[in-house]
Every structure is written in structure tokens, then in C-alpha cells.
Amino acid sequence: MFNNINTFVPFIYNGLLITIQVFLIGALIAYSIAIIAGLMRTSSNLFIRGVATLFVELFRGTSLLVQMFFFVYALPTLLPAVDLPLLFAGALAVGLNYGAYASEVVRGAVLSIHVGQTEAAISLNMSKWQRLKLVILPQAVRLMLPGFGNNAIELLKGTSLVYFIGLADITFQANVLRGGNNALSDQVEIYTYLLFSYFLLALPLIFLARWLEKRASKGVSTS
Incomplete structure (x- = not known):
């Protein structure tokens, strides 16, 4: 069955750099947005909280693929001065989503941080920024890590959609191969390699997330 590994795998991996670039740019955007929007949604200011909620529900409630099409095809029409490079447009959609x-x-x-922590910080005459920076965030980050780890893996898988906008990532390369190899056995072989490619790319993220979780939990009582 796997008779074409020396031909198929190198061809698929011609798109590896695109996949990694979209992931890295998308992850940078995603976690920057996550922290900003997440903190905005905890604000006591109704306007700030409302803006963040609108953004979150807009991007959670619409298709990632449609968002990509919007940034690539609709946005330049609405704003002619904005002409995003294809790779950045794809990564932007992935990151925002x-x-x-x-x-x-x-x-x-x-x-989830107990209100007593905030009250104790207030009793020490800490400002709101000091309470956030020195008391709340150090504890909250440890709780974020499992969710961030899962999100990173989902984001990696989401990069496979960029082939719809013409980016030659590994999914694009696999589909090109499929177009030139009509035999059923060849198609099974191609997508098996693609499947394991995403799994191998996800493995470092899995190990990194577990390492960060263990490191963050050192010295923290679970009782």
C-alpha cells in the first residue's frame, strides 16, 4: 500500500513551511487577542465589556472559512487601501477565530480567582493594575494553560482550511497529488501521510503544553 512514500511525502512537505508560518502567525494573533478580549470581558465598564463580547460572539458565531474569504475577497473591495498578503490574511482569520x-x-x-484574593490586595492599597499584574494573573495563567494547549492544537488543525484561499500548505499539496493519482490505493496513501503529518506537527504542542502545566503547578497545593 505504501509504495510511494519517497515520492508523496516530499511533495506534501513542500507545503510544510506555509503550514508552520500560518500556525505561528495565527497563534501570535490568537493569544494576543485572547488576553486582551478576555480581560476586557471581565471589566466593570459596560462599554468595554460590550465591545469585547461583540467581537467574541462575531468570530465564534461565524465560519472560519467564511472569515478567510472575507479577508481575502471582501475586505479589499470594502477598503481598497487594505490589500493583505494571502498568507497574512489566512493567518489573521485563523488567529481572530x-x-x-x-x-x-x-x-x-x-x-475563578477567589474574591478574597482581590479583597486582600485592596486592603494592601494596591491599584487595579497592581492587583491584576501581581495577584490575579499569576494564578490565572496556571488555570489557562490546559485550555491554551487544546486551543493551540485546534488552531494547527484549522490551518488546513487555508488551501481554500490558494495557499500551498500541506493540505493543498496533498490535494494536488490526489488530482494526479486517481487510483484508490494512491488516494488512501496520500491522505494517510497527510493525517500523520498533522499528528506529528501536533505532538510537540502536546508535550509543550504538558511541560508548561507541570512547571506551573510546582509548589501549588492541590488540596
């Missing part, structure tokens, strides 16, 4: 989901991880972690 998964950032909206990850913002809920941030919000939940911040809100």
Missing part, C-alpha cells in the same frame, strides 16, 4: 475561543479561557480563569 481561535483567539475569540481562547478569550473565554482567559475570562474563565480570571473570574
Whole structure:
């Protein structure tokens, strides 16, 4: 069955750099957005909370693929001065979409910190920024890590959609191969390699997430 490994795998991996670039840019955008939007949603200011909620629900409630099409085809029409490079447009859509989901991880972690922690910080005459920086976030980050780890893996898988906008990632390369190899056995072989490619890319993320969780939990009582 796997007779073409020396031909198929190198061809698929021609798109590896695109996949990694979209993931890294998308992850940077996603976690920046997650922290900003997540903290905004914990604000006591109704306007700030409302803006963040609108953003989160917009990107969680619409299709990632449609968002990609919007940034690539609709946005340049609405704003002719904005002409995003294809790779950045794809990564932006991925980052905003998964950032909206990850913002809920941030919000939940911040809100889970016991109110007594805030009250104690207030009694020490800490400002709101000092309470957030020195008391709440150090504890909340530890709670965010499992959700962030899962989000990173989901984000990696979401990068496979960029082939719909013409980016030659590994999914695009696999589909090109499929077009030139009509035999059923060849198609099974191609998508098996693609399947394991995403799994191998996800493995470092899984191990990194577990390592960070263990490191963050050192010295923390579970009782």
C-alpha cells in the first residue's frame, strides 16, 4: 500500500513551511487577542465589556472559512487601501477565530480567582493594575494553560482550511497529488501521510503544553 512514500511525502512537505508560518502567525494573533478580549470581558465598564463580547460572539458565531474569504475577497473591495498578503490574511482569520475561543479561557480563569484574593490586595492599597499584574494573573495563567494547549492544537488543525484561499500548505499539496493519482490505493496513501503529518506537527504542542502545566503547578497545593 505504501509504495510511494519517497515520492508523496516530499511533495506534501513542500507545503510544510506555509503550514508552520500560518500556525505561528495565527497563534501570535490568537493569544494576543485572547488576553486582551478576555480581560476586557471581565471589566466593570459596560462599554468595554460590550465591545469585547461583540467581537467574541462575531468570530465564534461565524465560519472560519467564511472569515478567510472575507479577508481575502471582501475586505479589499470594502477598503481598497487594505490589500493583505494571502498568507497574512489566512493567518489573521485563523488567529481572530481561535483567539475569540481562547478569550473565554482567559475570562474563565480570571473570574475563578477567589474574591478574597482581590479583597486582600485592596486592603494592601494596591491599584487595579497592581492587583491584576501581581495577584490575579499569576494564578490565572496556571488555570489557562490546559485550555491554551487544546486551543493551540485546534488552531494547527484549522490551518488546513487555508488551501481554500490558494495557499500551498500541506493540505493543498496533498490535494494536488490526489488530482494526479486517481487510483484508490494512491488516494488512501496520500491522505494517510497527510493525517500523520498533522499528528506529528501536533505532538510537540502536546508535550509543550504538558511541560508548561507541570512547571506551573510546582509548589501549588492541590488540596
